Amino acid sequence: MKQKLKYMRNSISEKNLISFSYILIFIGLCILFSASKGIVLAKEGFLIRQILWVLIGTFFVYIFRNSDYRGLEKATYIFYPLILIFLSIVLVKGEGRASRWIGFGWFYFQPSEFAKLIVIITLSSYLSRRDIRRFPVLFTSLIIVGIPFLLVFKQPNLGTAIIFILIFLGIAYIAGITRKQLIGLFLIVILSSPLLWAIMREYQRERILTFINPMRDPLGKGYNLLQAKITIGSGGFIGKGFMQGTQTKLAFLPEYHTDFIFCVIAEEFGFLGVLIFVLIYYYFLNKILEIVKETKDDFGKFVATGIFVMFAGHFLINLGMTIGIFPIVGIPLPFISYGGSSLIVSILSVIILSSIKNYSTLF
Amino acid sequence: MEREDFLKKFLFFFTCIILVRCFYLQIVRYPYYYQLSIKNCIRVIETGIPRGIIYDRNGRVLAKDAPSANLVFVPYDIKDVEKVIEILSDILNYDRESLRKKLTRKYINPFDRVVLKRNLTSLEISLIEENLYRLPGIFVQEDIKRVYTFGKGTAHLLGYIGEISKEQLDRLKNKGFKMGDIIGQDGIEKKYDEYLRGIPGGIQVEVDALGHQRRILGRKEGTSGNDIILSIDxxxxxxxxxxxxxxxxxxxxxxxxxxxxxxxxxxxxxxxxxxxSYLDERKHSxxxxxxxxxxxxxxxxxxxxxxxxxxxxxxxxxxxxxxxxxxxxxxxxxxxxxxxxxxxxxxxxxxxxxxxxxxxxxxxxxxxxxxxxxxxxxxxxxxxxxxxxxxxxxxxxxxxxxxxxxxxxxxxxxxxxxxxxxxxxxxxxxxxxxxxxxxxxxxxxxxxxxxxxxxxxxxxxxxxxxxxxxxxxxxxxxxxxxxxxxxxxxxxxxxxxxxxxxxxxxxxxxxxxxxxxxxxxxxxxxxxxxxxxxxxxxxxxxxxxxxxxxxxxxxxxxxxxxxxxxxxxxxxxxx
The missing domain is CATH 3.40.710.10 (DD-peptidase/beta-lactamase superfamily)
Known part of the structure; x- marks a missing residue:
């Protein structure tokens, strides 16, 4: 009996992260359900589609639940070139202002979402066998991240591009990059920033300017930000109640089911809901950090770090932009925002983390 | 290891900033944002400006108000212009080109309703309502029309009412007139407009970002203007x-x-x-x-x-x-x-x-x-x-x-x-x-x-x-x-x-x-x-x-x- 209990506890703790991510997924579906009752998007059935994605993700969990993450190292030789091809296709085929999708019939996917995970694995695999303190290694690392970074940046997808930078910094930091190297990189960035400003699309510059002063154009560029603030602020302490949000329901806030989903939480559940939600997410991210800490295997450690940075980056930037302390760069809130690619990548990341936790301790 | 701890501190620090910011927005600034959100979704739709009655010397009514319906549209919502023109030109018997011109014009606020046709007949109303599901962004809105007992018989004497023109608006802006207002355009209606015009009534409605009416919250009846007694017999x-x-x-x-x-x-x-039907004849000899x-x-x-x-x-x-x-x-x-x-x-x-x-x-x-x-x-x-x-x-x-x-x-x-x-x-x-x-x-x-x-x-x-x-x-x-x-x-x-x-x-x-x-x-x-x-x-x-x-x-x-x-x-x- 005792043994059985211990086994169960173990099995729960092993799957702990995956189970925990399902709490976030469940919260996300509830919020989406509320959002789906709003106008405009009600007919599109995005809730159904999201549930479908959750099922596909769960299928992956079932298949890979016992896989060894170390198999990924070899896979990067296939996946890394493949994702570069996909990103190039998006860039060439991309129609409209910010086309990020590739379609195969009914199935659309966003290569930039998958690129994050693949870059994490590729960079981790590379650095796990070399010393970043050596200049050529640092240089090659920069190339590994730099190519997809530029492809994504040109899409243009500023948000994901920033995540790439964070991923690089995170992994490089854990891999032991020196202070000198960091300062050097920092100087390069500072010096090249005018160049960056030059390649930026007009609307990206506008967004940064709008962030500095949202009242520049309250009905145009500043509209999202202003409406987001109104939505969050009007939630008050306990919120307007589940499914009672006027701002999101009446579509004053555009894209409330994707990038601005946090507003729905803030409006309907108030500061109390926000506090609980942020703490849950914080706990989740801390759990990943624990895995980073426990993992002795370099490759596992770096991958876990990369995934942590990816989640934390999304979390902080997404919330930061919704509450107006970061420019609106258009990245989703993992597990919560509507979007298949993002959800699948998030679930795959959690599977990998769980595998790292299980296998890295075997040594 | 200190490097992982740094990541932890980093996360903790920024999470705190987010919570502080949310506290500021949701608790400190709550009244301000709450007011803004109310203003966002509550709109008053005017239901016409009631005007006084015009009597002859013996108390016979020459002109008075009557309820009517207008066809209005929200420019932002008209996505399929061709389809709308197709349906409306038949019902209203309107020329396609002028309809297209009106529908596709650039409006200052594309969420505000614009009147497409005033004084719909009951036939037009029923035809439009039948087709309303095919006409997103088109509404039938109540209004007030002016009824002239003697019609053409008092046309030049009483004049007529109509939408304020651009020149008039420039002149009368300071007096609280706004675009789309109905004012007297000739005759007694024009000369004594300030006496005849009342205070507009309105319905308070909850609207979404696209101006769609969600529910009616309240109703305010308009106040009629003053009545006028003429020397006319x-x-x-x-x-x-x-x-x-x-x-x-x-x-x-x-x-x-x-x-x-x-x-x-x-x-x-x-x-x-x-x-x-007379507007084309304006230039007529x-x-x-x-x-x-x-x-x-x-x-x-x-x-x-x-x-x-x-x-x-x-x-x-x-x-x-x-x-x-x-x-x-x-x-x-x-x-x-x-x-x-x-x-x-x-x-x-x-x-x-x-x-x-x-x-x-x-x-x-x-x-x-x-x-x-x-x-x-x-x-x-x-x-x-x-x-x-x-x-x-x-x-x-x-x-x-x-x-x-x-x-x-x-x-x-x-x-x-x-x-x-x-x-x-x-x-x-x-x-x-x-x-x-x-x-x-x-x-x-x-x-x-x-x-x-x-x-x-x-x-x-x-x-x-x-x-x-x-x-x-x-x-x-x-x-x-x-x-x-x-x-x-x-x-x-x-x-x-x-x-x-x-x-x-x-x-x-x-x-x-x-x-x-x-x-x-x-x-x-x-x-x-x-x-x-x-x-x-x-x-x-x-x-x-x-x-x-x-x-x-x-x-x-x-x-x-x-x-x-x-x-x-x-x-x-x-x-």
């Missing part, structure tokens, strides 16, 4: 309108004792409830929007002989029985001057010259008088000057300077001189009342809904012209004979003594040979004038005009004799 107005028939021209009827306008008709008229009574400027023709006669007698140029021979033709220097009667009137004195409207007689008299004196008298009788009637856009007419006119033409009212029909009505009234020039007016009283008198127009004596009683007698006798046996004989009514004068107005010297304008002014009863009439016919003859005036007088006075002291009699202002 609807019965007489109707009579005048009927008698003018299909002819182009105008009729105005006034009380010569005080300047109250009893009727004012101009044709062709427009339908004030259905303007759209028929000018349905032109109020000929106050805006038509014509040479007065022989009616001006009244002035010539008064000047001649007053200055003593001619005595009552001085005779002049009319051979039908007169040569003055190098010019040949014709009387309208080719064979001439023979030897006539002033008592016969006026009834027969002899041009040779008055031309000769005019030559003796000289241009300056004629002009002086004409100006003394306020010709060539707006009468000051309370309608917008009154024209002044034109009295030439002594250098522009020659006495022959001027003495018979031809040449560069022009007057408006209302001025001639004033002239005949002055003759009727013995020298008083009253300012014609239409609005008697403005009364608030509570019954308080806001404004009351009392008769205003602009000036009194001294006319010797002997002159007046001769003139009046002559005018009576115009109807008895002269040029205005068709105005004759059995049992009623009428004094009048015909006039054939040539538009301008260059237009000689073209059809002329026939006019007739008169007053009755002769001994105790109560009614003065002017009839002006575009391209008509003066006997026709006299005929119409006679018929009107007959209908006003003859039944009145049977039932003594009926409505027109009792209400008319007693001096």
């Amino acid at each position: 609807a019965t007489i107005q109707e009579i005048a309108y009927e008698e003018l028939g299909e002819k182009k021209g105008c009729i105005a009827i006034m009380d010569p004792r005080n300047g109250e306008i009893l009727a004012l008709v101009s044709k062709p008229a427009f339908d004030p409830e259905n303007l759209i 028929e000018k349905p929007f032109l109020n000929r009574v106050i805006k038509g400027q014509y040479p007065p023709g022989s009616i001006f002989k009244i002035i010539t006669e008064i000047s001649a007698l007053e200055t003593g140029i001619i005595k009552e029985y001085d005779r002049i021979e009319c051979t039908g033709i007169m040569e003055v220097r190098d010019r040949v001057f014709h009387c309208w009667k080719e064979e001439g009137h023979g030897w006539v004195d002033i008592n016969l010259a006026l009834p027969f409207s002899c041009n040779i007689f008055f031309g000769t008299v005019g030559m003796k008088l000289g241009v300056s004196r004629l002009i002086e008298f004409a100006k003394n009788f306020e010709l060539g000057k707006p009468t000051g009637i309370d309608l917008p856009g009154e024209a002044s007419g034109y009295i030439p300077s002594p250098y522009e006119a020659d006495p022959l033409n001027l003495s018979i009212g031809q040449g560069p001189i022009t007057t408006t029909p209302i001025q001639l009505l004033n002239l005949i009234s002055t003759v009727a009342n013995g020298g008083n020039i009253w300012q014609p007016f239409i609005v008697k009283k403005i009364i608030s809904k509570k019954g308080e008198i806001i404004k009351e127009n009392t008769p205003y004596l602009k000036k009194t012209v001294y006319i010797d009683s002997e002159t007046l007698d001769i003139l009046r006798k002559g005018l009576k004979n115009v109807v008895e046996f002269g040029t205005g004989v068709r105005a004759k009514v059995k049992g009623l003594e009428i004094a009048g004068k015909t006039g054939t107005a040539q538009r301008a010297a260059t237009e000689i040979g073209l059809p002329t304008h026939g006019a007739f002014v008169c007053y009755a009863p002769f001994d105790n004038p109560k009614i003065a009439i002017v009839v002006f016919l575009d391209y008509g003859s003066s006997p026709e005009a006299a005929d119409i005036a006679g018929k009107i007088l007959k209908r006003i006075f003859i039944p009145e004799k049977m039932e003594e002291g009926n409505e027109t009699e009792t209400e008319i202002y007693e001096e």
